[in-house]
Amino acid sequence: MLVLVVDSSTPAVTAALVDVSADGVALRASRCTVDARAHGELLAPQVDAVLADVGARPADLAAIVTGLGPGPFTGLRVGLVTAATMGQVLGIPTYGVCSLDGLAQPPAAGQPPAAGQPPAAGQPSVAGQPSVAGRLSAPGGPSGEDGTVLVASDARRREVYWAVYDGAGRRVAGPDVTAPAVAAERARDLAVTVAVGDGAHRYADVLGLPVRDEPRYPDPLALAGLAAARIRAGEPGEPLTPLYLRRPDAVAATGHKPVLR
Amino acid sequence: MADEPLVLGIETSCDETGVGIVRGHTLLADALASSVEEHARFGGVVPEVASRAHLEAIVPTMDRALREAGVTIADVDAIAVTSGPGLAGALLVGVAAAKGYAVAAEKPVYGVNHLAAHVAVDTLEHGPLPEPAIALLVSGGHSSLLRVDDLARGVVPLGATIDDAAGEAFDKVARLLGLPFPGGPYIDREARAGDPVSIAFPRGLTAAKDLAAHRYDFSFSGLKTAVARWVEARQRAGEPVPVADVAASFQEAVCDVLVGKALDACRSSGIDTLVIGGGVAANSRLRAMAEQRAEKHGVRVRTPRPKLCTDNGAMVAALGSHLVAAGVAPSRLDLPADSAMPLTVVSV
Numbered sequence: 001m002l003v004l005v006v007d008s009s010t011p012a013v014t015a016a017l018v019d020v021s022a023d024g025v026a027l028r029a030s031r032c033t034v035d036a037r038a039h040g041e042l043l044a045p046q047v048d049a050v051l052a053d054v055g056a057r058p059a060d061l062a063a064i065v066t067g068l069g070p071g072p073f074t075g076l077r078v079g080l081v082t083a084a085t086m087g088q089v090l091g092i093p094t095y096g097v098c099s100l101d102g103l104a105q106p107p108a109a110g111q112p113p114a115a116g117q118p119p120a121a122g123q124p125s126v127a128g129q130p131s132v133a134g135r136l137s138a139p140g141g142p143s144g145e146d147g148t149v150l151v152a153s154d155a156r157r158r159e160v161y162w163a164v165y166d167g168a169g170r171r172v173a174g175p176d177v178t179a180p181a182v183a184a185e186r187a188r189d190l191a192v193t194v195a196v197g198d199g200a201h202r203y204a205d206v207l208g209l210p211v212r213d214e215p216r217y218p219d220p221l222a223l224a225g226l227a228a229a230r231i232r233a234g235e236p237g238e239p240l241t242p243l244y245l246r247r248p249d250a251v252a253a254t255g256h257k258p259v260l261r
Numbered sequence: 262m263a264d265e266p267l268v269l270g271i272e273t274s275c276d277e278t279g280v281g282i283v284r285g286h287t288l289l290a291d292a293l294a295s296s297v298e299e300h301a302r303f304g305g306v307v308p309e310v311a312s313r314a315h316l317e318a319i320v321p322t323m324d325r326a327l328r329e330a331g332v333t334i335a336d337v338d339a340i341a342v343t344s345g346p347g348l349a350g351a352l353l354v355g356v357a358a359a360k361g362y363a364v365a366a367e368k369p370v371y372g373v374n375h376l377a378a379h380v381a382v383d384t385l386e387h388g389p390l391p392e393p394a395i396a397l398l399v400s401g402g403h404s405s406l407l408r409v410d411d412l413a414r415g416v417v418p419l420g421a422t423i424d425d426a427a428g429e430a431f432d433k434v435a436r437l438l439g440l441p442f443p444g445g446p447y448i449d450r451e452a453r454a455g456d457p458v459s460i461a462f463p464r465g466l467t468a469a470k471d472l473a474a475h476r477y478d479f480s481f482s483g484l485k486t487a488v489a490r491w492v493e494a495r496q497r498a499g500e501p502v503p504v505a506d507v508a509a510s511f512q513e514a515v516c517d518v519l520v521g522k523a524l525d526a527c528r529s530s531g532i533d534t535l536v537i538g539g540g541v542a543a544n545s546r547l548r549a550m551a552e553q554r555a556e557k558h559g560v561r562v563r564t565p566r567p568k569l570c571t572d573n574g575a576m577v578a579a580l581g582s583h584l585v586a587a588g589v590a591p592s593r594l595d596l597p598a599d600s601a602m603p604l605t606v607v608s609v
């Protein structure tokens with residue numbers, strides 16, 4: 001099943017096509033641009049491009065997976081509204097996943113397939129590349145070597161969006177948005193041994209943890225893997241509700257200021 | 262006419278999520294979801310609240326519009342969307358939605374100017390617009406006077422407000438008088454029982470010395486302050502505030518300036534069509550005064566019905582339809598939301 005994945009919860013704007021089969025999830029094409037100010041410009045052309053990369057039309061899509069954030073609001077909404085409107089037109093289910101979950105797993109050992117080179121028919125994933133579903137469900141899997149992981153993305157305003165995952169990739173705390181120092185304290189309480197994500201890089205000194213080089217941004221294959229069971233089961237899609245975690249800045253109008261002196 | 266373009270329009274520049282569908286100049290659907298009540302307690306539109314509401318409303322509003330028109334997205338010839346000017350975050354939701362619909366349905370998308378759409382919507386009521394025409398666009402977010410030579414390709418700005426928008430002045434004066442937000446309809450209602458000449462409020466930028474540099478510009482901040490002073494003086498003297506008279510006199514001052522300058526633009530350019538649009542164009546006194554005075558000058562006033570004057574998706578669809586018919590090329594898929602889109606740009 002050809003599935004579109006979009007995420008705009010971080011400065012990276014991502015569109016990818018994955019193939020979800022009975023025994024795995026394989027990357028077919030992916031476009032990612034890091035530009036925090038151009039989510040609205042970049043995402044739709046990237047969706048168009050990944051479709052062209054594999055010679056598919058929108059009608060070939062079976063489902064759409066999107067990162068629900070948390071992330072800075074304006075950019076985050078671009079991914080959600082793109083997924084929701086495309087799902088509406090195509091009459092296909094849309095599934096939301098927590099974007100931080102897509103950072104909790106290290107990238108696959110094998111290199112992703114080049115764009116435009118789909119795996120041969122009947123071959124669920126590229127040889128040498130473990131299926132992401134397997135990685136996510138295996139207790140003590142590849143992330144287990146580092147134990148508990150803190151995932152942090154940049155929330156601006158000197159804060160991070162963060163969550164903590166155990167060795168099996170299960171979220172055990174968060175998602176939340178706080179100052180990096182507060183996230184660091186929670187991480188210590190939960191015996192976190194390593195941090196990941198662009199927020200972890202940015203505030204590495206405050207967090208006081210070793211930081212993995214990659215991934216910096218939600219990995220589309222991981223995001224798809226998080227929804228794979230629902231896709232395979234043909235579960236109904238859900239309305240996509242963003243993980244804002246912050247209230248809108250809304251200042252109540254003040255009373256009338258006198259103009260007479 | 263079945264061969265006229267079937268165009269879908271999306272509007273999210275402020276607090277209304279609008280989806281309209283037109284065929285040529287015929288309105289087929291005009292679905293609207295408003296977040297105005299969520300802003301009322303703040304006395305003005307809160308951008309992030311508006312953006313969140315657009316995201317929630319866009320899919321159901323589209324569903325309603327398609328049902329109302331009895332068409333599917335596969336049937337439409339093009340999708341038009343307000344790409345500016347307006348609130349950046351709010352515009353972005355509509356633009357991203359339009360692209361999502363366009364990519365999925367493999368349709369062309371037109372990013373269009375909100376103000377030009379306020380002019381185009383009148384074609385749904387009164388048919389093709391005679392060009393050139395003068396247009397007066399007045400709302401809570403904009404107050405502009407422009408000359409429309411070719412609605413498909415560009416309009417010429419003649420003047421604009423140098424401080425508050427006309428609708429903003431209505432909101433502020435309403436608050437002063439203890440009336441709810443948005444103030445326009447409440448001032449209009451109160452004013453019907455009031456005497457419009459009971460209080461002489463100032464007419465901004467109409468003195469000879471101002472006209473040299475600001476012949477077609479507007480200023481409503483001095484008027485708002487004058488109303489505040491007048492009301493406060495009453496309150497300090499312990500006298501009751503005659504709300505109806507204040508509302509009527511304030512409204513009269515605003516309309517007097519708007520109509521006066523619009524007709525001056527018609528007269529000086531020899532143009533005999535005046536289009537009035539935007540939320541303030543729903544004001545009953547503005548409509549009546551424009552009709553009365555224009556008649557004396559041989560100018561025909563075209564004002565769409567109030568529901569089409571306020572922000573909606575039909576106006577965007579109307580402009581899109583005009584662009585398709587005029588053979589204007591669609592926008593690229595990387596078209597941006599531009600909160601400060603200039604008036605001279607009709608589509609990007």
Ligand SMILES: [Zn+2]
Nearest residue numbers: 375400539572
């Ligand atoms: Zn408007």
